Amino acid sequence: MTGVPGTTTASPPSVAPLPEGLDTPALVVDLDVVERNARRMADGALSRGVALRPHVKTHKSVALARLQLDHGARGITVGTLGEAEVMARGGIRDIFVGYPVWADGPKAARLAALHSIVDLSVGVDSPEAAAQLGAAVTGSERPLRVLVEIDSGARRSGVANADAALRVAMAARDVGLLVIGVFTHGGHGYRTLGAGPAAAKDEIRTLAAAADALTAGGFSVEAISAGSTPTGLHAAGGPVNEIRPGTYLLGDRQQLALGAIPADGIGLVVAATVVSTAVALDQVVVDAGAKTLTKDRAAFLEGFGMLPAYPDAVIERLFDYHAAIRIPSGTPAPRLGEVVTIVPNHVCPVVEQFDEFMVSRTGTIVGRWPIDARGRSR
Amino acid sequence: MTGVPGTTTASPPSVAPLPEGLDTPALVVDLDVVERNARRMADGALSRGVALRPHVKTHKSVALARLQLDHGARGITVGTLGEAEVMARGGIRDIFVGYPVWADGPKAARLAALHSIVDLSVGVDSPEAAAQLGAAVTGSERPLRVLVEIDSGARRSGVANADAALRVAMAARDVGLLVIGVFTHGGHGYRTLGAGPAAAKDEIRTLAAAADALTAGGFSVEAISAGSTPTGLHAAGGPVNEIRPGTYLLGDRQQLALGAIPADGIGLVVAATVVSTAVALDQVVVDAGAKTLTKDRAAFLEGFGMLPAYPDAVIERLFDYHAAIRIPSGTPAPRLGEVVTIVPNHVCPVVEQFDEFMVSRTGTIVGRWPIDARGRSR
Numbered sequence A, B: 001m002t003g004v005p006g007t008t009t010a011s012p013p014s015v016a017p018l019p020e021g022l023d024t025p026a027l028v029v030d031l032d033v034v035e036r037n038a039r040r041m042a043d044g045a046l047s048r049g050v051a052l053r054p055h056v057k058t059h060k061s062v063a064l065a066r067l068q069l070d071h072g073a074r075g076i077t078v079g080t081l082g083e084a085e086v087m088a089r090g091g092i093r094d095i096f097v098g099y100p101v102w103a104d105g106p107k108a109a110r111l112a113a114l115h116s117i118v119d120l121s122v123g124v125d126s127p128e129a130a131a132q133l134g135a136a137v138t139g140s141e142r143p144l145r146v147l148v149e150i151d152s153g154a155r156r157s158g159v160a161n162a163d164a165a166l167r168v169a170m171a172a173r174d175v176g177l178l179v180i181g182v183f184t185h186g187g188h189g190y191r192t193l194g195a196g197p198a199a200a201k202d203e204i205r206t207l208a209a210a211a212d213a214l215t216a217g218g219f220s221v222e223a224i225s226a227g228s229t230p231t232g233l234h235a236a237g238g239p240v241n242e243i244r245p246g247t248y249l250l251g252d253r254q255q256l257a258l259g260a261i262p263a264d265g266i267g268l269v270v271a272a273t274v275v276s277t278a279v280a281l282d283q284v285v286v287d288a289g290a291k292t293l294t295k296d297r298a299a300f301l302e303g304f305g306m307l308p309a310y311p312d313a314v315i316e317r318l319f320d321y322h323a324a325i326r327i328p329s330g331t332p333a334p335r336l337g338e339v340v341t342i343v344p345n346h347v348c349p350v351v352e353q354f355d356e357f358m359v360s361r362t363g364t365i366v367g368r369w370p371i372d373a374r375g376r377s378r
Helices: A031-047 A062-070 A081-089 A106-117 A127-136 A162-174 A196-216 A253-258 A347-351 B031-047 B062-070 B081-089 B106-117 B127-136 B162-174 B196-216 B253-258 B347-351
Strands: A026-030 A076-078 A094-100 A119-124 A145-149 A178-183 A223-226 A268-276 A283-286 A314-318 A323-326 A339-342 A356-361 A364-370 B026-030 B076-078 B094-100 B119-124 B145-149 B178-183 B223-226 B268-276 B283-286 B314-318 B323-326 B339-342 B356-361 B364-370
Touching (some): A026 A031, A031 A356, A062 A081, A076 A081, A081 A094, A081 A106, A094 A145, A094 B268, A106 A119, A106 A127, A119 A127, A145 A162, A162 A178, A162 A196, A178 A196, A196 A223, A268 A347, B026 B031, B031 B062, B031 B356, B062 B076, B062 B081, B076 B081, B094 B145, B106 B119, B106 B127, B127 B162, B145 B162, B162 B178, B162 B196, B268 B347
Parallel strands (some): A026 A356, A094 A119, A119 A145, A178 A223, B026 B356, B076 B094, B094 B119, B119 B145
Antiparallel strands (some): A026 A268, A268 A283, A268 A339, A283 A323, A314 A323, A356 A364, B268 B339, B283 B323, B356 B364
């Protein structure tokens, strides 16, 4: 590794050899690893007595959501109504939209339709959004369940404190919504290496205060839900009775660097072909560009992904369909035409670029699974 | 504007009001602007006596490719065989794959099938890739046409000099390919503000040398092709007889900052809704995150896109489905529930995130057009 200050120098992860004959770029899922990841997280949640409600935005696949449910997840989390619709059509019944849905216009009708066919719950962080949700489901046979979002340090969405959580809960009750709990996302656990456990403490403290405020206000607080892969099981315990990690199932370079997944936890790689070596001796170009790897890059990661077989190589520049990879002098380089394995920085937006997973076991393709909710960002 | 050193302080572009009732996030194309952009570039090429072969990776739409052809483009450029397949199925007949295609495995059969149904030409920058191409089309009724790629300063792909171009051309001829010309992509015209015209001079000089070398080697050099939006018409003249700009049709914030498109050239925007204002007074959150805007960001652009109606706002942090927008103190902020217009930094990967364009004229939706080649990155 090149030892750039603040970047990770962890050993490359172990990944299975690629199957033969792939048309590249391709997303290759290692089902053995994925099943192990699913089992580990489910066992960890079970042993701590908390429910697991994985965020399926990572994989957007009905088959992988079912795999998580089969391993013991209670239900799923989604980020958009579109993901909820796809998962509902796939037969999944217990769905939490962990997002401050603004349900006006076309979204009001979509929300009402979903609410009529599955066990839906939705996030809310303002009285105004609560009013929209209430209006959207007016006339439903049963109340729509909501969880109040509280910010625990990510500074993205969610109310700022427990008093504000109670105000939103009361506003929600006033418009006929059923407040069942509180949730947070400790996204600040992604910011620096090793930040996960401290962010988990923030999640626990913040959720506990909000839950207490709601209980004091006469609410029955059924769900106290924390969520991210870096905070993961660190948040499971005490008042928290549900966790919502997502990335743990497939793994990525960022989670590995953060210490949030084990070295054998990379369950998805990108297969790419070296298409050009013409420009310079210290550069190879592969066919996985910005429309495959995306330009997602944490401050502590050098380049736009890593090649486990060429740990010194740096994916330095991305174009739509080209990645220019720098090969430091004296280190091995892949040859023209070689198919290489790339571990992406952040798996979620990479999956979004594809229509299907090539599913493998021990280096053999055993299926092609659709990425059912790809493109469902609304 | 906040005046960060090295970032652009250009005035916000003029964009039409959004149509009512959009489900967000949505991609909204302004057909009046797009037609004007198409006409301007076609007229510019015509008046300089060069062919226009736009790169359709920007929009991936058969309808928009046809619009370009109807305005005078000679054919189209694509970046992948998948894009070529979609455009061929859409009835487009003259297709150049401006990419160093490595045609082994599944790609060999796909290339041969395309070659049998459309007027295909393909890029090549090594004798090895030429050998693969030749093998892929063995037995075809007519030779596959290729253009030798030469690097003019982008340092991405393409041979390093005219001698190397001649060597690749001879290798291609030896395996039965028909060498019809040379091409380059002056991608270094994107690197700094105002770099386009100088990069265009590099394109012209490099292509002229390569064309001379091929002519001296006995080749009939029919196509001398330069290509990018920043170099655009600057490269059209002298030896260059074809240009391949792409982004000019839809426009984006980067091209505007580079001075490569006019202030009225933004033909695509993202519509997004403010879903949360709970965390802090100086922040609003909209529902266009990294899976919509992408994390593409040139060094000279602050944030992940711009809001023409709120020119001081900075799209500071992107999550999968959230954008956290900083509102500097004392400047106006959009209200909760407001639908805002965002001009993306780089339009090409943003289009990739969607299945369809909402097509508008003067603020009214007149159609929904599929993004036919979305996801066809191989």
